[in-house]
Amino acid sequence: MSARDHAARVPLSFLLPGVQARVDAIDEAIDPTQREQLVAYGLAPGRPLVVLQQRPMTLVMIDEVELALEDSVARHVWVTRR
Amino acid sequence: MNASAIALVGNPNVGKSVLFHRLTGAYVNVSNYPGTTVEVARAAACFDATIDLVDTPGVLTLPARSDDERATMRALLHEPLRAVIQVGDAKNLRRTLTLTALLAELGVPTVLALNMHDEAGARGVTVDAEALSDALGIPVVPTVATGGEGVAQLTHRVADASTPQPLLRYDAAAETAIADLAQRIETQAPHPRLTARGMAILYLGQDSEVEAWLQQAAGEASAEFAATRGIAHAAGVTPAALAHERGEAAGTLAARVTARSAQSSPVLAHRIGQWVIHRVWAWPILLGVLFAVYEFVGVFGAGTLVGLMEETVFGGILNPAITGFVQQHISIGWLANLLVGEYGLWTMGMTYALALILPIVTTFFIAFGLLEDSGYFARLSVLANRLFKLIGLNGRAVLPMVLGLGCVTMATLTTRILHSPRERLITIFLMALAIPCSAQLGVVLGLLGGISFSALLIWVVSMFAVLMLAGFLAARLIPGRRIPLVTEMPPIRLPLLGNVAKKTVGRLKWYLIEVIPLFLLGTLIMFLLDQFGALPAIIRAGEPLVSGWLGLPKEASAAFVMGFLRRDFGATGLFALSHQLSPIQAVVGMVTITLFVPCIASVMMIIKEQGLKVAAAMLALIIPFAFLIGGVLNHLLRAVWA
Numbered sequence: 019m020s021a022r023d024h025a026a027r028v029p030l031s032f033l034l035p036g037v038q039a040r041v042d043a044i045d046e047a048i049d050p051t052q053r054e055q056l057v058a059y060g061l062a063p064g065r066p067l068v069v070l071q072q073r074p075m076t077l078v079m080i081d082e083v084e085l086a087l088e089d090s091v092a093r094h095v096w097v098t099r100r
Numbered sequence: 101m102n103a104s105a106i107a108l109v110g111n112p113n114v115g116k117s118v119l120f121h122r123l124t125g126a127y128v129n130v131s132n133y134p135g136t137t138v139e140v141a142r143a144a145a146c147f148d149a150t151i152d153l154v155d156t157p158g159v160l161t162l163p164a165r166s167d168d169e170r171a172t173m174r175a176l177l178h179e180p181l182r183a184v185i186q187v188g189d190a191k192n193l194r195r196t197l198t199l200t201a202l203l204a205e206l207g208v209p210t211v212l213a214l215n216m217h218d219e220a221g222a223r224g225v226t227v228d229a230e231a232l233s234d235a236l237g238i239p240v241v242p243t244v245a246t247g248g249e250g251v252a253q254l255t256h257r258v259a260d261a262s263t264p265q266p267l268l269r270y271d272a273a274a275e276t277a278i279a280d281l282a283q284r285i286e287t288q289a290p291h292p293r294l295t296a297r298g299m300a301i302l303y304l305g306q307d308s309e310v311e312a313w314l315q316q317a318a319g320e321a322s323a324e325f326a327a328t329r330g331i332a333h334a335a336g337v338t339p340a341a342l343a344h345e346r347g348e349a350a351g352t353l354a355a356r357v358t359a360r361s362a363q364s365s366p367v368l369a370h371r372i373g374q375w376v377i378h379r380v381w382a383w384p385i386l387l388g389v390l391f392a393v394y395e396f397v398g399v400f401g402a403g404t405l406v407g408l409m410e411e412t413v414f415g416g417i418l419n420p421a422i423t424g425f426v427q428q429h430i431s432i433g434w435l436a437n438l439l440v441g442e443y444g445l446w447t448m449g450m451t452y453a454l455a456l457i458l459p460i461v462t463t464f465f466i467a468f469g470l471l472e473d474s475g476y477f478a479r480l481s482v483l484a485n486r487l488f489k490l491i492g493l494n495g496r497a498v499l500p501m502v503l504g505l506g507c508v509t510m511a512t513l514t515t516r517i518l519h520s521p522r523e524r525l526i527t528i529f530l531m532a533l534a535i536p537c538s539a540q541l542g543v544v545l546g547l548l549g550g551i552s553f554s555a556l557l558i559w560v561v562s563m564f565a566v567l568m569l570a571g572f573l574a575a576r577l578i579p580g581r582r583i584p585l586v587t588e589m590p591p592i593r594l595p596l597l598g599n600v601a602k603k604t605v606g607r608l609k610w611y612l613i614e615v616i617p618l619f620l621l622g623t624l625i626m627f628l629l630d631q632f633g634a635l636p637a638i639i640r641a642g643e644p645l646v647s648g649w650l651g652l653p654k655e656a657s658a659a660f661v662m663g664f665l666r667r668d669f670g671a672t673g674l675f676a677l678s679h680q681l682s683p684i685q686a687v688v689g690m691v692t693i694t695l696f697v698p699c700i701a702s703v704m705m706i707i708k709e710q711g712l713k714v715a716a717a718m719l720a721l722i723i724p725f726a727f728l729i730g731g732v733l734n735h736l737l738r739a740v741w742a
Contacts, residue, residue, distance in 0.1 A: 073379040082191040084589040
């Protein structure tokens with residue numbers, strides 16, 4: 019078993035710009051409609067992303083989509099570093 | 101309206117409206133900001149005049165959740181659709197195909213326009229359109245709507261539209277629930293065009309429009325549908341689960357037909373996009389943008405152009421000529437007066453509308469269109485988010501608020517891009533209260549700027565303080581939760597001048613059609629009040645409030661009467677008094693009239709969007725509040741500034 023299988027799940031808002039990660043789960047703390055919205059934007063469990071910046075808002079790139087998330091949302095998106 | 105229609109559907113900001121324009125020649129408001137098609141637009145197709153082309157607002161998710169999505173769903177349910185042209189973003193195929201998956205399930209004949217494939221190419225993304233067409237069993241046409249590329253081919257292929265092959269089977273539990281519900285729908289409430297399976301999937305996904313349609317079609321039996329759905333939800337067949345499976349299937353197909361070449365460096369547009377919201381560079385860039393807009397609208401539009409129109413064209417040429425002509429040919433005194441007197445329809449109403457307002461709104465709409473098409477506004481919403489958080493909103497509200505600086509009426513309609521009724525209510529209220537439209541801004545800049553910079557600054561600070569205070573209170577008093585901002589950044593693009601020009605002309609047309617009748621009506625009312633000697637009575641009646649509390653000359657009452665028609669009209673009334681106003685009176689007058697009721701057209705729009713009760717409540721709040729703030733400011737300034 020490699021170390022990768024034990025990688026910690028961390029909030030998206032913790033990652034530094036430039037870090038690549040994979041979405042693990044979207045927390046129930048985010049309201050259901052907004053969760054559906056995130057999935058529609060492409061921020062769905064299993065998908066890879068790159069963090070572009072964290073201030074003034076979290077900005078991630080998923081394929082060709084640039085998505086800006088407020089901290090109160092980004093901290094409830096659980097990701098694993100790649 | 102034709103008996104048969106073709107709808108353009110797609111995700112937000114993929115170029116539906118540009119394509120609509122290409123396919124019909126009709127004008128729709130198009131911009132590089134998600135959600136600018138706020139209502140369904142329709143026009144005869146230029147390739148077949150017997151077909152109506154219907155442009156729908158962009159959908160992020162179906163089943164529908166937002167007003168825009170519901171409008172699109174209504175079009176699918178109620179329009180006599182022969183086919184759908186799905187417009188997709190070539191560089192975002194996963195999202196595109198998630199929607200295709202649903203169209204396949206609904207059994208809608210579809211053609212896929214794979215738009216913006218030039219942008220995809222610039223990012224190293226290529227889509228194998230032929231392979232995609234084979235996999236879906238429908239025509240797939242790569243297009244660049246802005247340049248017209250592929251549009252001719254698209255019109256040829258519309259006739260070949262067919263129902264896409266299914267993209268997925270759901271998991272066993274979901275399929276059982278879908279089959280069960282579909283069978284009930286088939287027997288009790290079949291849709292004339294859409295399949296029972298598709299309706300069942302949308303109903304399980306809690307689409308409110310499908311729910312309403314089924315309820316009407318099935319009557320009593322719809323209780324049975326609800327019970328079936330309840331059982332399915334309990335078994336884990338939730339809207340989120342269904343959406344997730346569709347997304348996975350779409351992603352799988354997208355990955356198969358998309359090729360990505362590694363890129364050495366990100367494209368320039370992408371880098372600019374990031375500088376614009378960089379934690380440090382964003383602010384100097386914002387200041388630069390504001391300065392450029394001020395130079396163009398405030399200095400060039402409100403200064404140079406207004407001066408040219410008012411003094412040279414109207415004051416020097418048109419007005420003397422027309423006044424001379426009227427006085428020569430019309431001997432009835434009151435009629436001549438009505439046309440060219442102090443409150444004359446031409447000398448006051450038309451001169452004001454065309455010489456003062458037109459140059460300002462024209463330059464404003466050009467600047468707004470350029471910023472809109474460049475993709476800057478979406479990024480501005482990221483920068484403004486923190487500020488808007490204080491007033492219970494999120495950064496998305498920045499677009500209607502900035503548009504409100506052009507025309508509050510138009511901006512009130514644009515609040516439909518906001519996601520919750522609560523956000524819309526707060527935004528509409530704040531715009532009605534404290535956002536001056538460009539016409540009024542022009543008058544304010546003219547009057548206060550002429551006095552001193554500090555007078556102008558006091559006005560700006562007062563407006564901002566009132567906006568924040570009222571928003572802060574509204575956010576706490578209006579029940580409901582604030583929605584955090586999650587938004588996509590559209591690519592930074594060089595605005596197309598043709599598109600900006602088209603949009604500016606469309607907006608100006610709207611503005612003038614709304615504004616000129618009101619100016620004429622306002623002038624007529626003033627004329628009548630003046631003719632029948634009612635003005636002195638009004639001035640006397642308003643004296644305690646206007647002179648006592650606000651400390652203004654008593655003639656200013658007339659300005660407030662005019663303010664009921666349009667705020668800027670009222671402001672102009674004050675402008676006319678300016679030679680007898682002290683700096684404090686000018687500031688207090690302008691602050692009060694800016695806060696005072698918005699124009700009749702925007703009140704009408706508020707009634708249309710929010711209902712009579714809400715509109716009446718807003719006015720009942722705004723009018724006393726305007727005088728309260730004005731009076732407080734008057735006493736404050738007299739104490740510290742005199």
